[in-house]
Amino acid sequence: MLKKLVLFLLLLTVFIYITNPTGNYLSIPTENSKPVEVYFCPQDDCAGVFADVVYSSNESVFCAFYDVDLPEVVSALDSVGAELVTDENRALSGLMHNKFCIIDEKIVLTGSYNPTESGVRNNNNLLVIHSVYLSENYLDEFEELRNGEFGLGKNVKYPAINFNGNRMENYFCPEDNCASRIIETINSAQESIYFMAFSFTLDEIGDLLIEKHNQGVSVKGVFEKFGNSRYSEYEKLREAGIDAVWDKNPKNMHHKVFIIDNKTVITGSTNPTKAGTSKNDENVLIIHNRVIADKYLGEFNRLYHE
Numbered sequence: 175m176l177k178k179l180v181l182f183l184l185l186l187t188v189f190i191y192i193t194n195p196t197g198n199y200l201s202i203p204t205e206n207s208k209p210v211e212v213y214f215c216p217q218d219d220c221a222g223v224f225a226d227v228v229y230s231s232n233e234s235v236f237c238a239f240y241d242v243d244l245p246e247v248v249s250a251l252d253s254v255g256a257e258l259v260t261d262e263n264r265a266l267s268g269l270m271h272n273k274f275c276i277i278d279e280k281i282v283l284t285g286s287y288n289p290t291e292s293g294v295r296n297n298n299n300l301l302v303i304h305s306v307y308l309s310e311n312y313l314d315e316f317e318e319l320r321n322g323e324f325g326l327g328k329n330v331k332y333p334a335i336n337f338n339g340n341r342m343e344n345y346f347c348p349e350d351n352c353a354s355r356i357i358e359t360i361n362s363a364q365e366s367i368y369f370m371a372f373s374f375t376l377d378e379i380g381d382l383l384i385e386k387h388n389q390g391v392s393v394k395g396v397f398e399k400f401g402n403s404r405y406s407e408y409e410k411l412r413e414a415g416i417d418a419v420w421d422k423n424p425k426n427m428h429h430k431v432f433i434i435d436n437k438t439v440i441t442g443s444t445n446p447t448k449a450g451t452s453k454n455d456e457n458v459l460i461i462h463n464r465v466i467a468d469k470y471l472g473e474f475n476r477l478y479h480e
Contacts (some may be wrong), residue, residue: 203307204336210461211302212469220287220300222354225250226276227283227302236316237275240288240443242280247289259316264324264444272319273443276313282308284309284457285441286372286428295425296372297477298442299460299470307332311344315457326456343460351442353451356432357382359460368474370421370429373401373445380407384414391432394418396477398427407446422480431469 213220221244228235228250235256241258242248251258261270274284282305289297311330318327336345345355355379359406360367363386373379374397387393395418397408402420411418421427430450432440444456461467 189386202341203332203336205305205307209338210463210466213300213302214469214473215300216295216297216327217286218300220298221234221246221289221294221376223300223302224275224283224287224289227277227281228254228363231277233278235275235277236313238270238272238316238319239267240271240273242289243291243293244289244290257284257316257320259319261320263319264455267324268449270319270324271314271443271454271456274457275296276309276312276316279309279313280304280306281310284312284443284459286430286443288428292390293426293428295317295423297421297423297425297427297429297473299431301441303341305335305337307335308342308344311346312457313460315330315346319455325453340463342453342462343458345458345460345467347444347451347454347456347458350458352456353378355458355460356440356442356446357450359434359438359440360386360432362438363391365435366433367394368433368471368478369395369446370427370431370474370477371395371401371446372426372428372430373400373447373450374407375401375405375447376451377407379446380410383407383411383416387414387416394474394478396421396427396429396474400426419478421477423477426476429473431470431474433467433474435466437473438462439470441470455461 213223225246231254235254238259240261264270282303285300287300311332330350345352393416399420399450430445439461442458444450444458
């Protein structure tokens with residue numbers, strides 16, 4: 175009997191490790207809060223949303239931006255005494271490419287949106303998430319950046335949470351191996367993969383999309399024309415028969431988004447590039463939620479059919 179129990183525990187340990195080698199399989203916290211708010215710029219007033227959430231703070235605002243110079247956002251940040259880290263603060267390394275704020279240690283603003291004058295007409299996404307657990311993750315990352323730890327740091331404290339009954343994953347690059355997380359999620363696709371990419375040069379993801387296409391999965395994508403180079407995955411995907419198009423926005427299509435099976439969204443600051451996943455300081459959210467996925471699908475269809 176003892177031998178059977180030992181064998182059972184050993185097999186359970188192996189299963190847990192294979193399922194989630196980070197060791198967090200049995201420690202996913204549950205949180206019930208306000209629904210995630212999703213905004214798409216420029217059709218939504220992302221600057222106004224951003225400023226309003228910042229003005230709502232009662233205790234603290236900590237932000238990390240690649241760049242910020244939009245007057246109404248700068249004014250809001252100044253008025254509440256926000257602490258700010260930008261790409262200018264880093265030493266010689268990859269870019270500090272994050273775009274997030276933590277409000278009162280309970281609200282996270284994140285996505286692809288840089289609050290800059292040049293970016294006002296760019297296509298971006300902005301999320302407002304009321305979550306203590308995610309706030310703790312992002313605050314830990316902010317403290318690393320404030321201490322000059324760019325592209326370094328500890329693994330994320332809560333890589334996954336059960337948020338309003340749906341799984342939400344959160345990773346920081348490069349320490350949490352973002353490429354593997356993105357690839358794992360894309361590889362789970364059974365029906366469809368739709369993406370919007372400002373810069374897409376990572377062969378591993380391009381090759382996986384071709385593999386999924388050859389398996390019968392519907393793969394479609396919108397590329398930013400500014401990102402066209404000899405390193406872009408655009409021509410390779412087109413030659414493989416994948417339906418990929420250039421964005422028509424005369425400014426920039428700045429999303430970094432994959433929508434999997436109309437039920438999972440990968441978003442954040444991370445472009446599917448080698449620098450984005452292994453050199454720059456970045457963040458990724460993987461949201462398993464059909465309602466959220468449907469909103470991103472609407473943005474994809476709008477850009478795809480422009």
